[in-house]
Amino acid sequence: MRLSGPAVIIRVIAGLALALLVLPLLGILLSAPWPRLPALLVAPATLQALGLSLLTALISTALCLLLGTPLAVVLARSVSWPVVPRRLLRAAVTIPLVLPPVVGGLALLLLLGRNGILGKYLAPIGVTIPFTTGAVVIAQTFVAMPFLVFAVEGALRGADRRVELAAASLGASPLRVFRTVTVPLVAPGIAAGAVLCFARALGEFGATITFAGSYPGITRTLPIASYLASQSDLNQSIALALVLLVVSVAVLLGLRDRWLPGVRG
Amino acid sequence: MTASVLVADFSARQGSFQVTAAFGVVAGRPLALVGPNGAGKTTVLNVLAGHLAVGSGSILLGGRDIVDLAPEARRVGLVFQDFLLFPHLTVTDNVAYGIRMRGARRSAARAAALPWLERFELGALAGRYPHELSGGQAQRVALARALAAEPDALLLDEPMAALDVEIRDEVRAELAAHLRDFAGPTVVVTHSAADVAALAADVVVLERGAITQRGSWAQLRAAPATPYVRRLVERREE
Numbered sequence: 089m090r091l092s093g094p095a096v097i098i099r100v101i102a103g104l105a106l107a108l109l110v111l112p113l114l115g116i117l118l119s120a121p122w123p124r125l126p127a128l129l130v131a132p133a134t135l136q137a138l139g140l141s142l143l144t145a146l147i148s149t150a151l152c153l154l155l156g157t158p159l160a161v162v163l164a165r166s167v168s169w170p171v172v173p174r175r176l177l178r179a180a181v182t183i184p185l186v187l188p189p190v191v192g193g194l195a196l197l198l199l200l201g202r203n204g205i206l207g208k209y210l211a212p213i214g215v216t217i218p219f220t221t222g223a224v225v226i227a228q229t230f231v232a233m234p235f236l237v238f239a240v241e242g243a244l245r246g247a248d249r250r251v252e253l254a255a256a257s258l259g260a261s262p263l264r265v266f267r268t269v270t271v272p273l274v275a276p277g278i279a280a281g282a283v284l285c286f287a288r289a290l291g292e293f294g295a296t297i298t299f300a301g302s303y304p305g306i307t308r309t310l311p312i313a314s315y316l317a318s319q320s321d322l323n324q325s326i327a328l329a330l331v332l333l334v335v336s337v338a339v340l341l342g343l344r345d346r347w348l349p350g351v352r353g
Numbered sequence: 354m355t356a357s358v359l360v361a362d363f364s365a366r367q368g369s370f371q372v373t374a375a376f377g378v379v380a381g382r383p384l385a386l387v388g389p390n391g392a393g394k395t396t397v398l399n400v401l402a403g404h405l406a407v408g409s410g411s412i413l414l415g416g417r418d419i420v421d422l423a424p425e426a427r428r429v430g431l432v433f434q435d436f437l438l439f440p441h442l443t444v445t446d447n448v449a450y451g452i453r454m455r456g457a458r459r460s461a462a463r464a465a466a467l468p469w470l471e472r473f474e475l476g477a478l479a480g481r482y483p484h485e486l487s488g489g490q491a492q493r494v495a496l497a498r499a500l501a502a503e504p505d506a507l508l509l510d511e512p513m514a515a516l517d518v519e520i521r522d523e524v525r526a527e528l529a530a531h532l533r534d535f536a537g538p539t540v541v542v543t544h545s546a547a548d549v550a551a552l553a554a555d556v557v558v559l560e561r562g563a564i565t566q567r568g569s570w571a572q573l574r575a576a577p578a579t580p581y582v583r584r585l586v587e588r589r590e591e
Binding site for chain 2: 248250251253254255256257258259260261262264268269272273275
């Protein structure tokens with residue numbers, strides 16, 4: 089089959105785009121210090137950063153699920169609202185997606201810092217948030233929340249709402265309809281959102297370093313550790329990056345096969 | 354306790370579309386609600402089931418006015434055109450759903466669903482999920498699910514429309530037998546003459562949101578009141 093001129097051009101550009109996405113990752117694999125890798129991976133600093141990253145990303149994902157699922161329900165139902173509040177709500181949920189993470193971190197600091205708008209009331213009662221592990225979790229939750237909200241909202245809007253009517257006609261109260269029909273129907277969307285959320289939280293850098301800093305064992309997550317190492321020992325930095333890469337790919341592959349095919353509509 | 358009479362007299366609005374209807378249904382004499390596409394048949398069902406509020410009027414079921422009750426409090430069973438089984442539940446749990454919602458525990462509800470599975474010859478399919486069923490099987494599950502909740506009245510929306518043409522006659526005969534067993538008022542929405550003849554004793558014709566004729570199938574055939582009814586009784590409208 090002969091391809092026409094425009095078709096060739098589209099494929100060439102698509103190939104370039106793909107190369108831009110894949111070649112850097114190949115670069116990591118090719119330049120990894122394979123012989124030294126085992127020693128680098130079990131170094132205390134690596135394990136400490138990995139443990140902190142997994143712990144905080146898991147907590148952030150749980151927080152996003154807890155807070156974000158109801159927000160997704162409200163967002164999905166907001167189609168019947170007047171235009172202005174509907175758009176404002178959607179814009180508010182979208183903010184962390186378009187905001188540079190460093191700006192997000194700065195905003196969190198101005199809100200929750202010792203002299204912050206809310207923080208100045210928290211300090212006298214002994215609650216200090218910035219530069220703690222809690223700050224890492226808050227920063228990650230801030231940047232990851234939209235991923236969960238939009239995935240769940242999409243699933244809610246795609247689900248056939250008449251199935252909920254069927255449940256109601258069988259005697260189910262609105263709350264039981266939500267629990268026994270709506271949530272199971274959108275479970276694949278919730279799972280997909282949680283996976284994206286976890287991956288985003290795991291990779292969080294800008295908001296974390298601004299709002300939580302880089303204290304080993306307390307706020308120095310894998311991405312921060314990898315960046316700091318790149319200033320002194322590139323091999324160490326690559327080893328940490330590899331760990332992040334492997335964890336991300338493993339999460340995406342493992343959970344996709346289990347959850348995403350999900351319920352047939 | 355199933356009710357013996359359903360009396361509806363209301364007007365309702367869906368978007369810019371207005372439906373006005375008054376009719377009665379007696380247990381043991383299923384009513385066919387017929388009419389061309391867009392006549393408002395499904396709107397009437399939605400009003401009876403409580404999924405659409407009336408503008409004014411009443412719906413008496415066994416002597417109580419259910420017009421202001423929420424759908425879950427009406428005890429009106431509904432079988433949808435495309436069945437709308439719960440895709441994440443097995444056949445057993447679909448049938449047991451209404452029993453559970455009436456307060457039974459999961460295991461008790463499953464046990465109570467068994468006689469319904471047997472009655473609808475679903476025993477061998479008990480563990481299957483909806484996407485593993487044929488159209489005829491899915492319809493039996495939908496009917497068993499609605500009846501297991503022990504509704505006071507039963508509504509069916511185009512029960513044959515989603516089925517392959519080759520199996521319709523057989524499934525229709527089975528459905529007619531099951532409807533004879535149901536002790537409450539039954540309304541079947543259809544635009545098929547074959548459904549009316551096999552499933553219903555009385556007919557109400559709805560055209561453009563208003564009732565244009567009512568009577569038995571024989572009466573409609575003897576004296577069709579509108580061109581639509583004439584085409585219907587001559588079975589040119591399938």
